[in-house]
Amino acid sequence: MNEPLTPEPVSLEPATLLLDGNQYRLPVVEGSEGERGIDIAQLRADTGHITLDPGYGNTGSCTSAITFIDGDEGILRYRGIPIEQFVDSPTFIEVAWLLIFGHLPSETEYHSFSEDLTRFANIDEGMKHQFEGFPRSAPPMAILSAMINALSCYHPELHELEDEHELRHAAARLISKIRTIAAYAFRHSRGLPYIYPDPSLRYVPNLLHMMFSLPYRQYVCPNLVRKAMNLILILHADHEQNCSTSTVRMVGSSGANLFASCAAGVCALWGPLHGGANVAVLNMLEQIHRGNITPEEYVRLAKDKDSKVRLMGFGPRVYKNFDPRAQMLQKVAEELVPQLSGDDPLLEIARRLEEIALSDPYFVERKLYPNVDFYSGILLRGIGIPTNMFTVIFAMGRLPGWIGHWWEQSQMPGGRIARPRQIYTGNGLTDYLPMERRP
Ligand code: ACO
Numbered sequence: 001m002n003e004p005l006t007p008e009p010v011s012l013e014p015a016t017l018l019l020d021g022n023q024y025r026l027p028v029v030e031g032s033e034g035e036r037g038i039d040i041a042q043l044r045a046d047t048g049h050i051t052l053d054p055g056y057g058n059t060g061s062c063t064s065a066i067t068f069i070d071g072d073e074g075i076l077r078y079r080g081i082p083i084e085q086f087v088d089s090p091t092f093i094e095v096a097w098l099l100i101f102g103h104l105p106s107e108t109e110y111h112s113f114s115e116d117l118t119r120f121a122n123i124d125e126g127m128k129h130q131f132e133g134f135p136r137s138a139p140p141m142a143i144l145s146a147m148i149n150a151l152s153c154y155h156p157e158l159h160e161l162e163d164e165h166e167l168r169h170a171a172a173r174l175i176s177k178i179r180t181i182a183a184y185a186f187r188h189s190r191g192l193p194y195i196y197p198d199p200s201l202r203y204v205p206n207l208l209h210m211m212f213s214l215p216y217r218q219y220v221c222p223n224l225v226r227k228a229m230n231l232i233l234i235l236h237a238d239h240e241q242n243c244s245t246s247t248v249r250m251v252g253s254s255g256a257n258l259f260a261s262c263a264a265g266v267c268a269l270w271g272p273l274h275g276g277a278n279v280a281v282l283n284m285l286e287q288i289h290r291g292n293i294t295p296e297e298y299v300r301l302a303k304d305k306d307s308k309v310r311l312m313g314f315g316p317r318v319y320k321n322f323d324p325r326a327q328m329l330q331k332v333a334e335e336l337v338p339q340l341s342g343d344d345p346l347l348e349i350a351r352r353l354e355e356i357a358l359s360d361p362y363f364v365e366r367k368l369y370p371n372v373d374f375y376s377g378i379l380l381r382g383i384g385i386p387t388n389m390f391t392v393i394f395a396m397g398r399l400p401g402w403i404g405h406w407w408e409q410s411q412m413p414g415g416r417i418a419r420p421r422q423i424y425t426g427n428g429l430t431d432y433l434p435m436e437r438r439p
Contacts, residue, residue, distance in 0.1 A: 006065040006408060012036065019047055033068055050421045057317065060241075061418065062249065066099060066404050067240040074321040078238060079103070083324050092233040093117065093175075093203055096400035099238050100171055100407065101164065114202075116172035121197035121206065123147075123180050124154050131188045140185040140392045141276075145266035147181045148174070152259035159257040161410075170258050171403050178399055179203065182392045183210030189388070204229040207396075212384070225383050228336050229393075232376060235325040236394050238401030240318075244268035244275065248402040249409045253418040258406055265402045266395050272312070275398070277373040278390040281313035282381065285346040288353075295352045303362045311357055313374030320367040329375040337382040347378050 009029035015038050017024040024046055027039040037060045044050050053059045068077045076083040079098050086095060090104075097105040097113055105113060127150060134143055151174070152159065158170040184194050187210075195210045205221035208229070212219035239245070247268035252261040269275035288295055302311040316323055337344050354370055357363040380390050409415060 006063045006412070007032070009037075009063055017047075019049065022047070031063065032065075033070070044421070050423070052423055056246075061246060062241070062409065062412070064240060064405070064408060065102070066401070066408060067238045069240055069318050071318040071320050074319060074324050074327075076239070076324050083235065084328070086234045087231065087328065090234070091203070092230050092237070092397070095234045095237050096171075096175055096403075099400045099404040100167070113168070113172060116168070117176040117203065118197075118199045120173045120176040121180055121199070123151075123177050123184075127151075127154070127181075128184070128194060131184055131194075134188060136189055136191060138185075138189070139270075140182070140189060140388055141266060141270040141395070143185040143188070144178070144181060144392055144395060145263045145270075147185070148178065148259055148266060149263035151177060151181075152257055155259070158259075161258065161407075167403075167407055171400075174258065174262060174403065175399055178396050179207045180210060182389070182396055183207055185392065186211050186386070186389055202226075204233070211389075222340075224336055224339060228332060228340070228379055228383055231328070231332060232379060232393065233397040235328060235372060236376075236397030238398070238404065242274070243271070244398060245401055245405050249405050250418040252406045252409050253415065255417075258403065261406050262399065262402050265398070269395055269398065270391060275373075275391045275394040277312050277371070278377045278380070278394060279387055281350075281373050282346070282377040282387050282390070284312045285349050285353075285378070288349050289345055295349060295356055299353065299356045299360060302357075303360070311353070311363075311368070313371055313377075314357060314363065315366070315368035316371040319369060319371070322369050323371045325372040326370040326374050329372065329379060330370070333375045333379045333382070337378060340382040341384070344378060344382060346381070350374065350378060 009031050012028040012030050014025040015028050017026055024043075026043070028036060029039055030036050040051055051059070066079065068080070069075065078086070078095065079102060081098070093114060094105055094110060097109065127147065130147070130150060131143070134146075155170070155173065158166065158173070161167050161170055180197055187194050193215060195213050195215075197206050198209050201209055201221075204226045208221050208225065209219050241249075244265040248261045248265040251264040252258070256264075272280045284298065287293055288298060293301075298309070299311060301307045301309040302314075333347060337347055354374070357368070363369075376394075377387070377390055380393060381387070385393060
């Protein structure tokens, strides 16, 4: 028999809740790394109360065996493996397999999954025409979400996945085709002809070939670029119950298919407080570079609650210490950007902003550190990726995480539709007023 996808947490001594003079015992559970949670699943039935936690900062929506984060220690692990161990050897495809299927692929699994990715890289010719319906100026994230959803029309046989074999087919199609869709979204925005995937190329070189080759000149992917892109995709591949992954799980909890759920994930990722922050960081750095504002002034504005400005690329909620992904990306950016594109003044500005923020009591007291988006944009820019494609690259990286979570959620024994409650604060009972009697 297969191991359960998410082993049951351990039960500890229950907590006691005193409410309206009554005492309630609430189960306490502990995960495999010692995280503890009070299980309130019966709270409303037993007490008539719900919990209130806007932004879900204290709410565990599920148990999960995919990714572990210890934000106080700056730890991030995929299926138990520390993120630092992914720097040199594995490919993004190995990591994708790990996240989705729970173990590193054997040689046979890796090669046959890679073959599937090559086999499934083309999109239906009919989909190519759908790109024409979008204006040239359409944000590539809008196209990406729409096209991932459209993929479901071409694969009705994959709407319901019975077992890991069918999951593998759906995952390979999505991971392969998102690359083609991303590249075509870029080509469309530039009015360039679409370039078919090249079956002789690996995942990253094939993406860049479809983005940058011209009918008269094939793009050849330098080794440095392949390595840097591979790392960027790996570092974005999962981050447990973040906004877009929670969205994918929530949409999937209604029984929506994998394509529709991931299309919703793209929409959630688009926002500037989430994946869209990589674009916002670059805009911020460029603004400073153009001389519109100094780094000191920017940090001052970010601290001013009336300004609505935030220091973009700072402060993921779950880390109260360095985001290990940011540290890794900074190191790679420092090494590679000068080799890829010469000295980039934005790198110096980023260093300066970081230095100012990390010595400012506002950021120190709130434990706000650079996150994955702070240095990723500078690296992507060094590789030659245009700014409007940054969040699309993030989505390509995050896709295996979404797929792994969607599957885990769909396999949960006794899984229920995700449906939070609320504390209503609106009108009391109010009569309908016909139009002629309204003020
Ligand atoms: N700049 C200035 N102040 C900040 C920042 C920031 N980047 N981030 C948080 N704060 C302040 C808040 O104003 C708040 O101050 P207060 O206690 O005086 O009210 C305090 O720090 C706590 O902030 P919250 O908004 O409660 O933090 P939350 O966990 O809700 O938000 C978020 C997290 C959205 C990432 C936030 O830090 C932010 O807006 N950062 C900038 C955008 C960004 O980089 N997003 C990418 C996140 S990583 C990812 O999704 C891949």
